[in-house]
Amino acid sequence: MRKNSFSSREVQMEGKDIRRKKLVSFAVFIALLSVGYFAWYKLYNQPQGEGKIQPALRSVLVTNERLFSKFYSANRKAKSYSKSDATANVRVNGNVGVGDNFDPAAWHLKVARKTGDTLTLSLDDLKALPKTEVVFDFKCVEGWNQVTYWGGVRVSDFLRKYNLAPQMAMGYVGMVTPDSAYYVGVDMPSMLQPQTLLCYEMNGKPLPKNQGAPLRLIIPVKYGIKHLKRIGTIFFSNTKPRDYWAELGYDYYAGL
Ligand SMILES: Nc1nc2c(c(=O)[nH]1)N[C@H]1C(S)=C(S)[C@@H](COP(=O)(O)O)O[C@H]1N2
Numbered sequence: 001m002r003k004n005s006f007s008s009r010e011v012q013m014e015g016k017d018i019r020r021k022k023l024v025s026f027a028v029f030i031a032l033l034s035v036g037y038f039a040w041y042k043l044y045n046q047p048q049g050e051g052k053i054q055p056a057l058r059s060v061l062v063t064n065e066r067l068f069s070k071f072y073s074a075n076r077k078a079k080s081y082s083k084s085d086a087t088a089n090v091r092v093n094g095n096v097g098v099g100d101n102f103d104p105a106a107w108h109l110k111v112a113r114k115t116g117d118t119l120t121l122s123l124d125d126l127k128a129l130p131k132t133e134v135v136f137d138f139k140c141v142e143g144w145n146q147v148t149y150w151g152g153v154r155v156s157d158f159l160r161k162y163n164l165a166p167q168m169a170m171g172y173v174g175m176v177t178p179d180s181a182y183y184v185g186v187d188m189p190s191m192l193q194p195q196t197l198l199c200y201e202m203n204g205k206p207l208p209k210n211q212g213a214p215l216r217l218i219i220p221v222k223y224g225i226k227h228l229k230r231i232g233t234i235f236f237s238n239t240k241p242r243d244y245w246a247e248l249g250y251d252y253y254a255g256l
C-alpha cells in the first residue's frame with residue numbers, strides 16, 4: 001500500500017474520529033455556554049447592594065479603588081495647560097443644591113473642626129490667602145471634557161493657615177452645599193494635592209453663580225462629580241463621608 005492513499009477502512013476511521021472530535025467540541029461549547037449563562041443569571045438576580053448596583057460589580061469597583069489608592073502618589077499632578085487653551089464657554093452641568101433660593105451676601109463658609117466646634121469664614125478671609133491658578137482638562141463621567149481655567153486658594157494652604165493639622169491627618173474630607181442637597185467625600189491625599197482648590201474665580205473673573213459661586217471645589221485629579229459647587233460646610237472624618245454619586249452607584253474614589 002502506498003503511503004498517500006487510504007484504504008476504505010482508514011477513511012472510515014478518519015470519519016469516526018472527526019465525528020467524535022465534533023461531538024467533544026460541541027459538548028465543550030455547551031458547557032461553556034451554560035457556565036456563562038449561569039454566571040450572568042446569578043449576577044442579574046443578585047439583590048442590589050450599596051448604591052443600587054450588584055454586589056459582585058460593586059466589589060470590582062472596590063478593588064479598583066484599592067489599587068488606585070495604593071498607586072496614587074500625593075505628588076501626582078493632572079496635566080496643566082496654558083490659559084490660552086482654556087475655553088471661554090464653560091459648560092454648566094449639574095445643579096443639585098445650586099438653586100435660586102440663595103443669598104450670596106449672607107453666605108459664610110463653615111468649617112467643622114470637630115463636632116460642636118465650627119469655624120465661620122467669609123470669602124474675603126479666603127481671598128486674603130495666597131491665590132493659586134490651575135488650567136486643566138475637566139472631565140465628566142458622562143463623557144465630555146474641556147480645558148478650563150480656575151483660581152482660588154489651595155486646600156492644603158488653607159488647612160495649614162487655619163492650623164488644621166490634626167484634621168489633615170484624618171482620612172477624608174466631606175463637603176456639603178448650604179441646602180445639604182449635594183454632598184461629596186474625598187480622600188485626604190487627593191484633597192491635599194497641590195492643584196486642589198477652594199475656588200472663587202473662573203477665567204480670571206469672579207466665579208459665576210451657576211458654576212458654584214461664591215465657592216466651589218476644583219480637584220483636577222478627580223472626575224467632575226467631586227467638584228462640588230457652592231460649598232456650605234466642610235468637615236473631616238476617618239470614615240467615608242456620604243457621597244451623592246457614590247450613593248447612585250458611581251465609583252466613590254472617582255480618580256483620573
Ligand atoms: N452642587 C453641585 N455641584 C456639582 C454638581 C451638582 O449637581 N451640584 N454636579 C457635578 C458634576 S456631575 C459636574 S460634571 C460638575 C460640572 O461643573 P460645571 O457645571 O462647572 O461644568 O459639577 C459637579 N458639582
Ligand SMILES: [Mo]
Pocket residue numbers: 093094139140141142224225
Ligand atoms: Mo459630571
